[in-house]
Amino acid sequence: MMKQNKARLIDLPKIVDPRGNLTVAEQMKNVPFHIARVYWTYDVPSGERRGGHAHRTCQEIIIAVSGSFDVMLDDGKGGKEVFHLNHPWQGLYVGTGVWRTLEDFSSGAVCLVLASELFDEEEYLYEYDEFTEWVRHND
Numbered sequence: 001m002m003k004q005n006k007a008r009l010i011d012l013p014k015i016v017d018p019r020g021n022l023t024v025a026e027q028m029k030n031v032p033f034h035i036a037r038v039y040w041t042y043d044v045p046s047g048e049r050r051g052g053h054a055h056r057t058c059q060e061i062i063i064a065v066s067g068s069f070d071v072m073l074d075d076g077k078g079g080k081e082v083f084h085l086n087h088p089w090q091g092l093y094v095g096t097g098v099w100r101t102l103e104d105f106s107s108g109a110v111c112l113v114l115a116s117e118l119f120d121e122e123e124y125l126y127e128y129d130e131f132t133e134w135v136r137h138n139d
Contacts, residue, residue, distance in 0.1 A: 005095055006095045007093060007094050039115070054096075055097070060115050061092065061094075063085070065110045069084075069104055069109050070085070070103055071083045097135055
């Protein structure tokens with residue numbers, strides 16, 4: 001099990017309306033960081049995985065805005081957890097130093113990510129061994 005400061009589900013406000021529901025994510029209110037970047041993944045072929053990395057400084061909230069997928073998290077110290085995301089009003093907070101892999105995307109799934117940092121290639125940890133070494137020295 002992961003520490004709550006590393007990963008947790010966050011319920012975002014869901015405003016129910018017969019014309020269609022609305023969910024809001026506001027930085028420093030229900031998102032615990034300033035949002036520097038937003039990106040989304042879609043049309044993921046059956047059986048494919050996304051992610052497979054960790055961040056040194058970037059925090060994220062991962063949301064299944066349509067469909068569903070699983071997020072496998074690993075803290076590099078034996079703590080592993082799987083989250084099934086399938087509610088557009090719920091986000092998965094992922095802190096720094098957590099290896100993440102996304103898989104089992106349903107047909108038509110859309111994964112939206114709110115990130116605390118602009119894209120910086122140097123900030124990513126792409127090799128699992130490098131990640132566990134980084135965790136040993138930085139946690």
